[in-house]
Amino acid sequence: xxxxxxxxxxxxxxxxxxxxxxxxxDDGVIVEIGERLAADGARVVDATGAIVAPGFIDMHxxxxxxxxxxxxxxxxxSAAAVAGGFTAVACMPNTDPALDxxxxxxxxxxxxxxAALARVYPIGAxxxxxxxxxLAPYHLLRDAGCVAFSDDGxxxxxxxxxRNAARYAIDLSGPFISHCEDAxxxxxxxxxxxxxxxxxxLEGSPGLAEDVIVARDLLIAEDTxxxxxxxHVSTARSLDLVRWARxxxxxxxxxxxxxHLFFVDDRFxxxxxxxxxxxxxxxxxxxxxxxxxxxxxxIDAFATDHAPxxxxxxxxxxxxxxxGFSGLEIAVGAYALAVPDLPLERFVALLSTNPARILxxxxxxxxxGSPGDVTIFAERPWTVDAYRFHSLGKxxxxxxMRFTRRxxxxxxxxxxxxxxxxxxxxxxxxxxxxxPTEVAR
Amino acid sequence: MRSRSPTRTVxxxxxxxxxxxxxxxxxxxxxxxxxxxxxxxxxxxxxxxPVLNLFFEASTRTATSFTLAEQRxxxxxxxxxxxxxxxxxxxxISDTAITLRGIGVRxxxxxxxxxxxxxRLAEAFDGHVVNAGDGPRAHPTQAxxxxxxxxxxxxxxxxxxxxxxGDILHSRVARSNIVxxxxxxxxxxxxxxxTLLPDAFAVDGVHIERNFEAVLPRVxxxxxxxxxxxxxxxxxLPPLDDYTRNYQLDRRRLDMLPDGAVILHPGxxxxxxELTDDVLDxxxxxxxxxxxxxxxVRMAVLDLLVNGARAx
Numbered sequence: 001x002x003x004x005x006x007x008x009x010x011x012x013x014x015x016x017x018x019x020x021x022x023x024x025x026d027d028g029v030i031v032e033i034g035e036r037l038a039a040d041g042a043r044v045v046d047a048t049g050a051i052v053a054p055g056f057i058d059m060h061x062x063x064x065x066x067x068x069x070x071x072x073x074x075x076x077x078s079a080a081a082v083a084g085g086f087t088a089v090a091c092m093p094n095t096d097p098a099l100d101x102x103x104x105x106x107x108x109x110x111x112x113x114x115a116a117l118a119r120v121y122p123i124g125a126x127x128x129x130x131x132x133x134x135l136a137p138y139h140l141l142r143d144a145g146c147v148a149f150s151d152d153g154x155x156x157x158x159x160x161x162x163r164n165a166a167r168y169a170i171d172l173s174g175p176f177i178s179h180c181e182d183a184x185x186x187x188x189x190x191x192x193x194x195x196x197x198x199x200x201x202l203e204g205s206p207g208l209a210e211d212v213i214v215a216r217d218l219l220i221a222e223d224t225x226x227x228x229x230x231x232h233v234s235t236a237r238s239l240d241l242v243r244w245a246r247x248x249x250x251x252x253x254x255x256x257x258x259x260h261l262f263f264v265d266d267r268f269x270x271x272x273x274x275x276x277x278x279x280x281x282x283x284x285x286x287x288x289x290x291x292x293x294x295x296x297x298x299i300d301a302f303a304t305d306h307a308p309x310x311x312x313x314x315x316x317x318x319x320x321x322x323x324g325f326s327g328l329e330i331a332v333g334a335y336a337l338a339v340p341d342l343p344l345e346r347f348v349a350l351l352s353t354n355p356a357r358i359l360x361x362x363x364x365x366x367x368x369g370s371p372g373d374v375t376i377f378a379e380r381p382w383t384v385d386a387y388r389f390h391s392l393g394k395x396x397x398x399x400x401m402r403f404t405r406r407x408x409x410x411x412x413x414x415x416x417x418x419x420x421x422x423x424x425x426x427x428x429x430x431x432x433x434x435x436p437t438e439v440a441r
Numbered sequence: 442m443r444s445r446s447p448t449r450t451v452x453x454x455x456x457x458x459x460x461x462x463x464x465x466x467x468x469x470x471x472x473x474x475x476x477x478x479x480x481x482x483x484x485x486x487x488x489x490x491p492v493l494n495l496f497f498e499a500s501t502r503t504a505t506s507f508t509l510a511e512q513r514x515x516x517x518x519x520x521x522x523x524x525x526x527x528x529x530x531x532x533x534i535s536d537t538a539i540t541l542r543g544i545g546v547r548x549x550x551x552x553x554x555x556x557x558x559x560x561r562l563a564e565a566f567d568g569h570v571v572n573a574g575d576g577p578r579a580h581p582t583q584a585x586x587x588x589x590x591x592x593x594x595x596x597x598x599x600x601x602x603x604x605x606x607g608d609i610l611h612s613r614v615a616r617s618n619i620v621x622x623x624x625x626x627x628x629x630x631x632x633x634x635x636t637l638l639p640d641a642f643a644v645d646g647v648h649i650e651r652n653f654e655a656v657l658p659r660v661x662x663x664x665x666x667x668x669x670x671x672x673x674x675x676x677x678l679p680p681l682d683d684y685t686r687n688y689q690l691d692r693r694r695l696d697m698l699p700d701g702a703v704i705l706h707p708g709x710x711x712x713x714x715e716l717t718d719d720v721l722d723x724x725x726x727x728x729x730x731x732x733x734x735x736x737x738v739r740m741a742v743l744d745l746l747v748n749g750a751r752a753x
Contacts, residue, residue: 201576201616
């Protein structure tokens with residue numbers, strides 16, 4: 001199968017290309033970038049007036065399968081991914097059971113392949129059952145397809161366990177990913193600690209709850225030499241700690257969500273859980289520091305922390321309603337809104353080049369030989385309607401907002417899986433069936 | 442705190458916090474309460490109106506006071522204490538609201554351990570909701586009875602200076618009083634240790650003071666809040682001796698309080714913690730007047746919400 005993306009402005013930071021070019025994909029792989037390429041029997045995708053980028057990779061999503069398929073399935077999450085312009089996602093291990101054994105990981109990989117939409121890279125647990133005490137089998141998990149390791153929302157409280165985990169897994173290229181929240185400092189918080197929590201009589205979690213774990217984990221990274229990724233930074237001080245660690249040569253990267261870049265902790269007047277998320281939406285100085293961190297390069301990646309829930313679950317009392325909301329289908333518009341005038345080359349680097357590099361997965365470039373994964377987007381206004389999400393999670397604080405940038409089409413392994421609002425699975429015979437055991441040791 | 446004052450010509454449908462009321466509505470309510478105190482109102486003000494007292498949290502004073510107020514205006518009173526685990530947690534709030542309205546309830550007086558529950562209930566309920574206390578958030582009828590008590594003592598509330606002392610962080614009484622008092626032009630000083638009174642409470646018209654004795658000589662009223670012993674295990678307080686050394690109202694500190702000042706306490710009090718027996722015996726103490734006024738304030742609130750303009 002051949003596909004020609006014609007007439008678009010190709011932005012590929014990995015090759016330092018920003019020019020009008022055509023992209024030719026054959027047999028699932030990019031074979032040529034050039035001017036006025038011949039169709040040669042290929043399906044032609046008209047990208048006139050649009051931007052053509054290497055496929056976007058969301059390195060932080062929750063697909064809820066196995067165990068919570070009422071919230072999302074691998075199939076619906078994959079559909080949401082391609083509808084949001086993502087050709088690949090990395091899914092967190094907080095499923096039920098957790099992604100802590102090769103059997104479960106293999107099943108996730110199998111179901112993602114059956115869905116035949118986005119590529120799905122599982123993130124394995126650091127500890128068994130994400131309980132923070134016993135180490136997970138990292139090499140077996142890697143063989144089954146895991147590209148990184150994390151206990152996600154269950155911050156490992158025991159520094160000895162975390163240090164030993166990092167030492168044991170030191171030979172694996174997949175990073176450790178930390179969700180940084182100190183459970184004791186956080187307490188039963190439902191929002192950020194500050195003037196709004198004081199006034200509303202709601203328990204708040206201080207930014208300090210994040211900062212102390214970021215500091216600890218970066219010190220463990222330095223101590224062990226393990227490559228380390230800080231998930232969804234939300235405070236100015238966390239960013240300073242990342243800068244400090246980098247200056248010391250610690251191999252560390254970090255990501256930011258669209259909601260932390262755009263919203264602050266003023267969304268709880270109605271005592272609804274629409275804005276309840278971990279880490280919580282912070283105050284204006286933190287938000288501005290995050291935007292600055294994107295501009296100055298401290299932040300490596302955009303990652304949505306796509307966390308779908310049922311509408312009835314989110315409608316519960318603030319104390320019991322679950323944390324998080326859907327992010328895949330608003331990401332492109334929301335990031336453009338949150339960081340206006342970010343150079344396109346940086347925008348693409350944060351959504352594609354850098355996540356591919358951090359996770360060590362194929363893609364992140366349109367260079368010949370790369371996977372035929374392409375995201376086409378344009379400056380076209382649209383309004384978010386969460387009810388129309390492909391995700392089963394219909395909640396987002398961005399609902400009803402007007403965006404200026406939107407996804408036009410998504411191509412995975414040469415197949416147009418999303419175009420004109422329609423999601424179409426890849427053909428049954430797939431050149432990119434995951435064969436994780438072949439990953440080089 | 443926030444001084445968003447409602448502007449409207451019709452009476453509010455529900456009372457969730459003091460900021461649901463304009464300055465004029467607060468004064469109207471207090472006038473009405475005073476008139477009820479002077480002359481018993483007709484017993485058919487709320488004749489046949491089904492009022493549900495829905496207390497998810499134990500209460501002695503407030504529940505009794507509301508029940509008596511409801512009976513005095515002729516309402517059909519139903520009281521129900523569901524416990525926190527069943528209703529309101531299992532089923533959604535809107536399902537609860539629709540069910541209760543379907544049964545025929547027109548007014549819900551609700552107390553709940555979680556901040557925001559009455560607001561969420563009021564949004565879903567086709568009737569009136571009166572907040573009888575939601576977690577640390579609000580207790581508007583308590584603030585109204587405190588204002589009624591102060592108004593009975595001082596000819597004007599404008600520029601009056603009131604200190605609220607103790608566990609501000611967990612106090613719905615403090616939060617409602619801060620809003621109500623600042624709305625009426627009262628200067629509020631909050632007193633307490635940083636763990637129970639974070640700096641985030643300092644807003645327009647509200648001052649924070651850590652030195653109780655520096656405040657005492659210059660207040661017109663001091664409101665003492667209860668200290669819950671579980672705050673010690675939550676690492677918010679050292680042994681109580683240390684707290685009482687700084688913040689207990691005792692014989693010695695009573696002498697620093699001006700003669701014309703009054704002492705308020707929302708109850709229940711812990712003798713020997715935030716105050717000593719001397720305080721309760723002191724002629725400046727207004728605890729009994731406060732609980733007495735509570736019944737009339739609640740009658741006035743029910744009248745305003747159900748009968749609207751007639752009460753204004």
